Amino acid sequence: MSRATVELDFFGMSKESSSSSSKSKFLNRQRSFRDIQSAISKMNPELLKSVIASGSAASNKSTPDNGNQMSSNKSFSVPSTPKQEQPPFPALPVHLPLPRLNLENPLETAPLTIFYNGTVAVFDVPRDKAENILKLAEKGISKTVVEPVADPRTDHQQKLLESLDGDLPIARRKSLQRFLEKRKER
Amino acid sequence: MEESYNRKMNNLNCSGCGVGGGMSDVVLECVMPYIHDPRDRDAVSLVCRRWYELDAITRKHVTIALCYSTSPDRLQRRFKHLESLKMKGKPRAAMFFNLIPEDWGGFVTPWVNEIAESFNCLKSLHFRRMIVKDSDLELLASSRGRVLEVLKLDKCSGFSTDGLSHIGRSCRQLRTLFLEESGIAEKDGDWLHELATNNTVLQTLNFYMTDLTKVRMEDLELLAKNCRSLVSVKISDFELLELVGFFRYASAIEEFCGGSFNEPDQPGKYAAVIFPPKLCRLGLTYMEKNVMSIVFPFASLLKKLDLLYVLLGTEDHCVLVQRCPNLEVLETRNVIGDRGLEALAQSCKRLKRLRIERGADEQEMEDVDGRVSQRGLIALAQGCLELEYIAVYVSDISNAALEHLGAYSKNLNDFRLVLLDQEEMIPDLPLDNGVRALLRGCEKLQRFGLYLRPGGLSDVGLGYIGQYSRHVRWMILGSVGESDEGLLAFSTGCPSLQKLEMRACCFTESALARAALQLTSLRYLWVQGYRETSTGHRDLLTMVRPFWNIELIPSRKVPTVNNAGENDFDDNPAHILAYYSLAGPRTDFPDTVKPLDPAKVVAA
Numbered sequence: 001m002s003r004a005t006v007e008l009d010f011f012g013m014s015k016e017s018s019s020s021s022s023k024s025k026f027l028n029r030q031r032s033f034r035d036i037q038s039a040i041s042k043m044n045p046e047l048l049k050s051v052i053a054s055g056s057a058a059s060n061k062s063t064p065d066n067g068n069q070m071s072s073n074k075s076f077s078v079p080s081t082p083k084q085e086q087p088p089f090p091a092l093p094v095h096l097p098l099p100r101l102n103l104e105n106p107l108e109t110a111p112l113t114i115f116y117n118g119t120v121a122v123f124d125v126p127r128d129k130a131e132n133i134l135k136l137a138e139k140g141i142s143k144t145v146v147e148p149v150a151d152p153r154t155d156h157q158q159k160l161l162e163s164l165d166g167d168l169p170i171a172r173r174k175s176l177q178r179f180l181e182k183r184k185e186r
Numbered sequence: 187m188e189e190s191y192n193r194k195m196n197n198l199n200c201s202g203c204g205v206g207g208g209m210s211d212v213v214l215e216c217v218m219p220y221i222h223d224p225r226d227r228d229a230v231s232l233v234c235r236r237w238y239e240l241d242a243i244t245r246k247h248v249t250i251a252l253c254y255s256t257s258p259d260r261l262q263r264r265f266k267h268l269e270s271l272k273m274k275g276k277p278r279a280a281m282f283f284n285l286i287p288e289d290w291g292g293f294v295t296p297w298v299n300e301i302a303e304s305f306n307c308l309k310s311l312h313f314r315r316m317i318v319k320d321s322d323l324e325l326l327a328s329s330r331g332r333v334l335e336v337l338k339l340d341k342c343s344g345f346s347t348d349g350l351s352h353i354g355r356s357c358r359q360l361r362t363l364f365l366e367e368s369g370i371a372e373k374d375g376d377w378l379h380e381l382a383t384n385n386t387v388l389q390t391l392n393f394y395m396t397d398l399t400k401v402r403m404e405d406l407e408l409l410a411k412n413c414r415s416l417v418s419v420k421i422s423d424f425e426l427l428e429l430v431g432f433f434r435y436a437s438a439i440e441e442f443c444g445g446s447f448n449e450p451d452q453p454g455k456y457a458a459v460i461f462p463p464k465l466c467r468l469g470l471t472y473m474e475k476n477v478m479s480i481v482f483p484f485a486s487l488l489k490k491l492d493l494l495y496v497l498l499g500t501e502d503h504c505v506l507v508q509r510c511p512n513l514e515v516l517e518t519r520n521v522i523g524d525r526g527l528e529a530l531a532q533s534c535k536r537l538k539r540l541r542i543e544r545g546a547d548e549q550e551m552e553d554v555d556g557r558v559s560q561r562g563l564i565a566l567a568q569g570c571l572e573l574e575y576i577a578v579y580v581s582d583i584s585n586a587a588l589e590h591l592g593a594y595s596k597n598l599n600d601f602r603l604v605l606l607d608q609e610e611m612i613p614d615l616p617l618d619n620g621v622r623a624l625l626r627g628c629e630k631l632q633r634f635g636l637y638l639r640p641g642g643l644s645d646v647g648l649g650y651i652g653q654y655s656r657h658v659r660w661m662i663l664g665s666v667g668e669s670d671e672g673l674l675a676f677s678t679g680c681p682s683l684q685k686l687e688m689r690a691c692c693f694t695e696s697a698l699a700r701a702a703l704q705l706t707s708l709r710y711l712w713v714q715g716y717r718e719t720s721t722g723h724r725d726l727l728t729m730v731r732p733f734w735n736i737e738l739i740p741s742r743k744v745p746t747v748n749n750a751g752e753n754d755f756d757d758n759p760a761h762i763l764a765y766y767s768l769a770g771p772r773t774d775f776p777d778t779v780k781p782l783d784p785a786k787v788v789a790a
Binding site: 177 | 279281282283284285367395397472494495497519543544545546551604606607637664689690714715759
């Protein structure tokens with residue numbers, strides 16, 4: 001039996017399936033955020049539920065600086081336009097490794113705060129999950145994230161998802177791929 | 187060879203038919219050699235048995251679009267006197283990263299064996315996306331080395347520089363050696379030495395994009411000294427400063443690509459590089475802004491410019507193209523930006539072919555202006571009226587851009603557009619009206635590619651493609667349409683469509699199968715990313731028919747290396763490949779590829 005999926009609409013997006021025949025612009029998906037959503041929905045749902053429940057409480061504490069550029073010292077009720085000094089996450093360069101300060105216990109969770117379009121959400125996540133979410137947001141279109149802790153989707157569901165969404169990443173030509181890799185090394 | 191030809195002709199003359207009714211054989215003999223177009227030849231061969239035989243004897247060139255559609259034996263029985271052969275193996279998707287298994291197939295061995303045995307007149311061979319072994323090259327060299335003039339191993343793999351050494355040693359009549367984008371195991375640079383010492387007639391040498399690093403400067407210079415007819419040289423990465431001697435000797439070359447700039451901080455050094463006077467097709471790998479001026483002295487002569495592998499920004503592109511009023515072919519990445527396209531539109535009125543590839547996704551690896559959108563395309567359409575080929579990765583698109591192309595680009599025969607994922611919102615979707623306008627306006631269009639996203643083209647738009655693509659013979663469609671209805675509407679049209687590739691679509695197996703049956707000219711179908719609805723691909727049985735091979739590459743996890751440098755796995759959804767064949771199903775499947783066996787599917 002498939003595991004429970006926690007659907008979080010905190011990004012204020014309507015669900016795909018309700019407008020299958022509509023030619024409206026809702027079909028223009030906001031991919032990167034949807035991918036965060038899908039990555040989050042792969043996480044342990046029990047963890048998510050407890051995090052959301054304690055979310056408002058957690059956000060009012062000042063978040064410790066754990067090197068995560070996502071976190072902010074602002075409280076839950078701050079107005080929508082984030083004026084933080086740190087750049088928003090799309091600018092995070094993927095090829096720079098995230099600073100690893102929490103070396104002693106990599107599974108220890110820390111708050112991950114996401115500001116989007118007037119809403120805020122806080123999650124208590126371990127470092128590797130946070131990195132995965134950031135990478136997904138960075139990339140926009142997702143490769144499947146290797147999630148060792150969360151329940152993996154079945155192969156069939158995965159295929160169905162991909163075929164329904166047309167969510168195959170656009171393939172890159174080998175010659176260009178090699179050039180772009182070599183260029184990074186120069 | 188001439189004698190056996192004449193004998194054959196006489197036999198036909200003496201066969202005693204056709205005196206009253208048609209053209210005499212003598213007349214036919216004179217006319218036939220002037221008919222070159224393969225479709226004309228195909229028509230000629232269908233008139234009657236005698237015309238079929240005459241075509242078979244006089245046909246000089248055959249292209250086998252998929253090597254599995256026929257067999258070496260059949261080819262040999264029909265076209266014994268063939269002088270030139272081209273064939274292709276792996277699906278086109280093989281040139282993209284991690285799509286087609288490396289061992290998918292397309293082995294040249296059975297063909298080379300037959301060539302060694304039977305094809306005495308063969309002078310030109312072109313293998314594209316096929317697997318070649320050193321033993322194949324050795325056999326080719328020993329059996330046909332004396333007459334071979336053209337050898338093209340085009341995006342092939344499976345061989346090493348040892349195989350090339352055989353070619354270099356034995357093929358002294360070689361005019362063209364083409365290895366571009368092939369995967370070659372490099373043992374040493376001896377192959378080039380063999381070529382340089384044994385050949386004096388070489389005109390074209392191409393090992394561009396092959397990662398061969400052990401080639402020696404002395405051998406390049408020797409080749410240039412010995413081969414006075416050298417016209418086109420495209421090499422792998424090689425420090426440009428070491429090519430000064432080569433350029434001096436290769437004084438007649440018109441085309442050069444490759445090289446490298448390993449001392450970009452010392453641009454003054456590159457002033458020592460003197461390019462040959464007739465050079466008009468150029469591509470310099472890793473060229474940066476501060477050395478760009480070395481091409482300025484002859485930029486106005488340039489007809490072809492390859493900027494795919496340079497390190498220039500948008501503004502640099504503008505500066506460069508403005509100096510190239512005679513440019514006919516430009517290849518670059520989307521870093522050229524809309525501003526670069528506007529510069530092209532103003533300065534390069536003779537532009538015929540434009541290819542804009544996808545650069546790095548990471549923002550800071552490319553110029554911030556480096557995006558192409560409707561703005562650039564509209565300017566391009568209005569400014570470059572002679573365009574015949576456009577391939578472009580865009581970040582944004584509108585119906586108006588496609589309408590402009592339809593209105594102005596009357597010579598367009600090949601158009602491919604891919605919409606990148608960078609922008610979340612593309613306001614002007616769906617592109618139904620634009621696509622219709624483009625197809626209606628570009629009457630010469632024969633090749634068409636459209637890769638969008640959900641919502642990019644509605645079912646109505648997909649129907650338009652069917653309706654208005656009268657002469658299009660090849661298409662790639664990605665993420666188009668909304669439902670099976672669109673595909674079925676599409677497949678009632680496209681009267682000329684021979685080869686169809688589809689990716690990331692929402693169609694069911696049942697619709698795909700029905701579409702395949704409805705497309706009247708279809709002989710090749712490749713699909714990846716569709717709605718798998720039936721267990722065991724049962725719905726695909728709808729398209730089972732004689733001579734139609736159906737193969738599957740079931741979904742797999744493909745090892746890859748992610749951005750953090752770690753080993754990871756990519757999900758690779760299933761592929762369907764179906765094609766007409768006179769040779770029956772393949773007998774050389776790797777583990778990753780499975781034939782669709784109707785009996786097994788029904789029993790499952």
